[in-house]
Amino acid sequence: MVEKRFSNKIIVITGATRGIGLACAERFQEEGAKICTIQRGKSELFESIECDLSKEQECSYSIKKIIKKYGCIDVLINNAGMMMESSIQDTSIEDWNQTLAVNLTAPFLLSKFAMPFLITSKGCIVNIGSIEGIGANPKHAAYSASKAGLHGLTRAIAVDHGKDGVRCNAVAPGWIDTELNEDFINTMPDSEHFRRNIGSIHPLNRTGKTKEVASLVLWLASSESSFVTGQVYTIDGGRMAKISLPSP
Template structure:
């Protein structure tokens, strides 16, 4: 691995598994001091056992005070903050009619409020380091899905927040981008992928014929956070095996 992040400090929310864990390991392998944050200490500790400098913080990412404290604590402890990866996520299948208020609050709190709270707290520190934010949105943030109204609403907001923050803070030297994965092999999607016919349907819809591996998305997160992407901001980058390349018309031959 290279050393693109030597001396830099990175926070990854939802860093205990999946895309967040994959990104955290890659950041650490490239020299960053990484803090993974999430609700479950056991999964965070497993990531912290990987090579490199990886610390942990147990945080409810939908809690405004807790997320603000996380950012301030990391910046104070390490003396700086260079990258914030807003990765924490939750998903559920339901139409607007079926979605309870409790489910709506859970999905939007985890996927959207967490991005707002962490980004708001981080900007003053990123302004000093000319750092950046990478949000983990979804193809559900750039197009609609059947029976996923809360998730689509939250991810759509994350995608447009990414654009808005990039506009607001470009002259501060802060870049803001997002990755937009399709179905990815993670613990969060395990039960969904195991549902009869689901994996086969996605394999037919995705031109590359399969779901993404978490590392394939995590590597793009790290690219966007690196100086290799130093003139890239306001982008919602599909990492979807070509899924969104289609205009929706069927394959006929």
């Protein structure tokens, strides 16, 4: 029998009840990993810890609880995120702080608290960023800022802890078929028209699947990418490579 790549490895994933996080959990489980998820709600599929990721004490408690049960952490995947529709003029300081707390500060805290154990296991971190950390959609000031910060945090962790044998990378998904993006579509004046045409902004002429992102995350966490750290991998069907032209 061929040994699976993550047999008995402890994989911690935030926000794994749906979307990219759920796809990652399923993919790692297929490869033999033990999955522990952290998010507000309870996972019905995997062991989970209910946590308000915007609170430092709860982030610390979550890592301690995992260590108490498993004794180690091999991979941390910071996936949980939130997005609000608001221009910078209309963004309240409360919404700004909440977005950064979940999208940027929580990955910082979880990485900080998990780091001693990742050093021991020579493990790695994979952060789920966004192409909006590179560009921006309208009315996404807080979201874009948080994802750009997460890309920067990725590089900083890689630089500081490469000497400890810990790697840190990020993926920057484009338009992926997730509940979060479906909620965004439903805010459009003509959501059906938007849904039919969203694929056309990509050279591949379609949107992405959560499983495709999960496959990239799994590779970045595996020994196959052992010399890769401090990188942000765009997975967007070529969207960011395409120069826009006016409609004919």
